[in-house]
Amino acid sequence: MDHYLCYQHNVQKFFIRHLEKFTGIIVPFSIASSFQSGTFGFLRALLAKDKSKKFALDPRSALFQHKWNRANVREPHRKLAAIFGNPFLSSGLDRPLTPDDFLNSENLSLSTNRCIQYQRKFRVLDEPERKLEKYRKLLGLDTMPEIVNPQRLIPPYFQFASLGDAWFDVSMRCIEHATTLVPADELTPVVHFSSWKGIEDWAVISDRLTAMGIKSVFVYPNNFKEHEAAESELQKYAECVAVLSKNQISADALHGGYFAILLEKKGLRGFGNGVGYGEWRNSAYHKGGTPEVRIYIPKLHRFLDPASAQPIITRGGEYFAAESDLLTGYALADKPLTQVQPQEALDHFMWCRQQEINFVASNTVKSLIADLHETVEVLKKVGPLEEETYGRPLSRWAATLSG
Amino acid sequence: MSVQPPKESELLAPVVAMFDLSGYVTVLEAKLSRKRIDLLFVPNSDCHWIAVELKVSSWKRALWQASLNSQLAEFSYVALWEGSVASALTHQELFKSYGVGIISVGVDSASIVLHPAYCPNSTRPRQQADILQKIAGSKKDGHIGPLSLLSA
Numbered sequence: 001m002d003h004y005l006c007y008q009h010n011v012q013k014f015f016i017r018h019l020e021k022f023t024g025i026i027v028p029f030s031i032a033s034s035f036q037s038g039t040f041g042f043l044r045a046l047l048a049k050d051k052s053k054k055f056a057l058d059p060r061s062a063l064f065q066h067k068w069n070r071a072n073v074r075e076p077h078r079k080l081a082a083i084f085g086n087p088f089l090s091s092g093l094d095r096p097l098t099p100d101d102f103l104n105s106e107n108l109s110l111s112t113n114r115c116i117q118y119q120r121k122f123r124v125l126d127e128p129e130r131k132l133e134k135y136r137k138l139l140g141l142d143t144m145p146e147i148v149n150p151q152r153l154i155p156p157y158f159q160f161a162s163l164g165d166a167w168f169d170v171s172m173r174c175i176e177h178a179t180t181l182v183p184a185d186e187l188t189p190v191v192h193f194s195s196w197k198g199i200e201d202w203a204v205i206s207d208r209l210t211a212m213g214i215k216s217v218f219v220y221p222n223n224f225k226e227h228e229a230a231e232s233e234l235q236k237y238a239e240c241v242a243v244l245s246k247n248q249i250s251a252d253a254l255h256g257g258y259f260a261i262l263l264e265k266k267g268l269r270g271f272g273n274g275v276g277y278g279e280w281r282n283s284a285y286h287k288g289g290t291p292e293v294r295i296y297i298p299k300l301h302r303f304l305d306p307a308s309a310q311p312i313i314t315r316g317g318e319y320f321a322a323e324s325d326l327l328t329g330y331a332l333a334d335k336p337l338t339q340v341q342p343q344e345a346l347d348h349f350m351w352c353r354q355q356e357i358n359f360v361a362s363n364t365v366k367s368l369i370a371d372l373h374e375t376v377e378v379l380k381k382v383g384p385l386e387e388e389t390y391g392r393p394l395s396r397w398a399a400t401l402s403g
Numbered sequence: 404m405s406v407q408p409p410k411e412s413e414l415l416a417p418v419v420a421m422f423d424l425s426g427y428v429t430v431l432e433a434k435l436s437r438k439r440i441d442l443l444f445v446p447n448s449d450c451h452w453i454a455v456e457l458k459v460s461s462w463k464r465a466l467w468q469a470s471l472n473s474q475l476a477e478f479s480y481v482a483l484w485e486g487s488v489a490s491a492l493t494h495q496e497l498f499k500s501y502g503v504g505i506i507s508v509g510v511d512s513a514s515i516v517l518h519p520a521y522c523p524n525s526t527r528p529r530q531q532a533d534i535l536q537k538i539a540g541s542k543k544d545g546h547i548g549p550l551s552l553l554s555a
Contacts, residue, residue: 292437305437310474314524336474336526338436338533384497385467 002270024054041135056152064092066284099166152188184213196236226259234400258301451477462491482506
């Protein structure tokens with residue numbers, strides 16, 4: 001299963017150290033445009049280490065359709081808008097864009113052109129040799145070859161609530177226009193929607209994409225939290241993957257966690273996450289920042305803040321700690337998890353994630369379901385609140401997987 | 404005539420007044436990783452630590468937080484507005500299973516209606532040491548940071 005890591009410029013060493021634990025990189029436009037030399041230099045060197053790694057630049061264009069405090073527009077927002085040109089630049093920095101801003105097909109084609117061109121040019125940027133030298137050394141390369149890795153191109157995309165939402169049509173038109181610029185099989189559009197409930201028939205989307213020659217998509221339900229989702233939403237997710245897969249469109253979840261990994265069994269090709277975060281994302285979120293330390297609990301398949309993780313390890317004992325060197329080490333030494341350092345937590349997460357991917361790949365659906373049920377049974381013994389909070393999502397996942 | 408439930412912050416004074424706090428430092432919103440303990444009584448000597456989670460209603464959320472607080476404090480309570488206590492007491496076995504006590508808070512007084520149980524915890528001493536270090540640092544630096552001290 002493909003595992004994309006979302007790039008942040010402040011965790012470069014982490015990408016190097018865990019090079020073998022991910023298969024692709026997704027770079028947000030905002031990072032690429034705000035830290036262009038560093039991002040390009042690092043990406044070029046990293047991709048040279050493994051020429052099979054895929055990469056994509058995520059336009060995150062939906063940001064401009066949302067309400068946020070535009071009195072607080074910062075330089076990264078301006079740089080991002082400048083990539084797309086108008087109406088992003090002329091209107092999107094002052095107010096939320098509307099579908100009417102794209103009634104003029106010139107606007108739509110201009111933004112799409114600029115978005116695709118930016119991605120194509122990024123791989124062959126002409127950066128001064130001395131800047132690239134830093135990254136050549138960082139990655140321990142003898143030379144700095146040009147990027148030859150497979151790049152997925154992403155047209156501008158917008159969040160739509162339903163198939164009748166005008167934003168759906170705008171997004172589809174952006175994809176259509178992108179197919180006039182590059183071969184359709186180089187495009188992996190992002191299908192970004194408000195919630196699973198809003199999309200009644202995935203065949204409509206699938207048929208429209210197929211008609212354009214699209215072979216792959218990133219699926220992006222806004223702010224979708226696998227652990228909080230109702231079983232009906234999870235079923236919709238599984239149906240979506242099945243419909244796309246049946247129509248020969250390979251689907252990746254742009255953001256996902258263990259449930260996305262489980263959906264490999266239903267045909268999901270891959271998923272993305274950030275380094276220690278990013279299993280969901282609200283496209284209206286317009287700030288940055290480093291997340292606080294959170295600890296991934298492999299048996300729960302979720303991050304917990306150290307204070308919440310501690311009772312699980314203390315009361316749940318070996319079952320929850322045994323699979324992890326970090327958790328075992330802290331438990332045996334009676335060290336509180338509040339003392340876990342950020343770097344330790346991130347390394348631990350990457351290790352856990354790889355174990356999860358391997359575990360799903362090497363087990364049958366039946367045994368994956370049994371594993372989830374087993375954890376729920378253990379949680380019942382830990383405490384009723386833990387069973388309710390952490391166990392029920394696992395039960396819902398198991399039920400969806402068995403359907 | 405029904406009494407209007409107070410704001411959560413209004414529960415604080417009756418609860419603080421209920422405890423004999425000689426020999427304790429009172430810490431408001433003590434940071435426990437990403438969470439905050441509403442009220443933490445830190446002993447100056449070798450006594451037990453006490454944590455209190457204040458909630459007007461939502462006893463279950465309060466219990467959840469109080470159960471986390473017990474990793475730091477030997478005795479952990481939820482303090483509920485008196486109008487919400489009956490509902491919590493119907494689940495007192497659940498509270499007992501987590502060793503969490505219940506304080507009923509009225510307009511100007513508070514009382515313990517379920518005593519907490521002492522639960523041993525192997526990581527507690529180190530967590531307490533971390534908090535003490537932060538308190539010492541806050542006093543030394545002349546700023547309180549995440550810890551707000553009240554005179555006991």
